[in-house]
Amino acid sequence: MTSPPAFRLLPEVTPETEAFWTGGETGELRIYRCRSCRHWFHPPTPACFRCRSREVGPEVASGRATVAAYTVNQHPWFDGFPPPYVVAIVELDDEPGVRLTTNLVDCAIEDVVVGMPVEVVFEHRDDVWLPLFRPVAA
Ligand SMILES: [Zn+2]
Numbered sequence: 001m002t003s004p005p006a007f008r009l010l011p012e013v014t015p016e017t018e019a020f021w022t023g024g025e026t027g028e029l030r031i032y033r034c035r036s037c038r039h040w041f042h043p044p045t046p047a048c049f050r051c052r053s054r055e056v057g058p059e060v061a062s063g064r065a066t067v068a069a070y071t072v073n074q075h076p077w078f079d080g081f082p083p084p085y086v087v088a089i090v091e092l093d094d095e096p097g098v099r100l101t102t103n104l105v106d107c108a109i110e111d112v113v114v115g116m117p118v119e120v121v122f123e124h125r126d127d128v129w130l131p132l133f134r135p136v137a138a
Contacts (some may be wrong), residue, residue, distance in 0.1 A: 009078070010125055010126055010128055010130075011128060011130075013127065013128060016032075016044040016045070016046065017043070017044055019044075019057075019058035020032075020042075020043075020044065020058065020131075021127075021128040021129065021130075022127070022128065022129060023058070023060070023122075023129065023131075024122025024123075024124065024128075024129020024130070024131060025124075025129055027122065028060045028063075029060065029061045029062075029063040029120045029131055030058035030059065030060055030061070031058065031059065031061040031092065031094070031098065032044040032045070032056055032057065032058055032059075033056065033057070033058070033059040034048035034050065034051060034053055034055065034056050035053070035055040035056065035057070036048065036051050036053035036055050037050055037051045037053065039095060040059075040061065040092065040094050040095040040098045041056075041098060042092075042098050042099070042100060044056075044058070061092055061094045062092070062093055062094050063119055063120035064092070064093040064094075064117065064118075064119050064120075064136070065090035065091055065092045065093055065100070065117075065118050065119070065120070065133060066090060066091050066093065066115060066116065066117055066118065067088050067089075067090055067104070067112065067113065067114055067115060067116040067118060067133075068088075068089045068090060068091040068099060068114065069088065069089045069114060070086050070087065070088035070089070070104065070112055070114070071086070071087050071088075072084050072085070072086055072087075072109055072112075073085055073086075073087055084109055085103060085109075086103060086104040086107070086109055086112055087101065087102075087103060088101070088102055088103065088104045088112070088118075088133065089101055089102075090102055090118055090133050100131065102131060102132055102133050103132050103133075104118065104132070104133055104134065104135075105121065105123075105132045105133070105134050106121070106134035106135065107134060107135050111135075116135060117135070117136040118133035118134060118135055118136060119133065119134060119135075119136050120132070120133055121133065121134050
């Protein structure tokens with residue numbers, strides 16, 4: 001089984017990313033969404049790249065996603081972050097093409113496959129809640 005590493009490099013929280021990094025406090029995966037064309041997008045930007053509207057902001061996404069790609073890191077890059085662990089790109093069920101880079105947890109590495117349904121879980125570190133993903137219970 002993979003488990004959360006003991007150490008992480010934490011993200012820099014900006015006004016635009018604060019909702020994303022702190023949504024886990026209330027169990028919410030908060031992703032930017034355009035209020036004009038209703039498309040989701042990530043990472044957050046001050047305007048919608050589709051329709052150029054500035055009426056954008058975080059909304060609560062489903063937290064469900066699908067593994068689009070992954071790699072197993074085998075190299076001990078950081079003390080306290082021992083390999084192996086899975087770095088994955090997941091595509092949100094809310095909208096095709098909206099992807100997050102994350103870690104997969106609560107899953108044996110040999111069981112990870114592209115197309116696997118996953119759901120968000122949060123790891124609280126200091127002032128941020130890191131969105132990680134685990135397999136959806138069958
Ligand atoms: Zn838009």
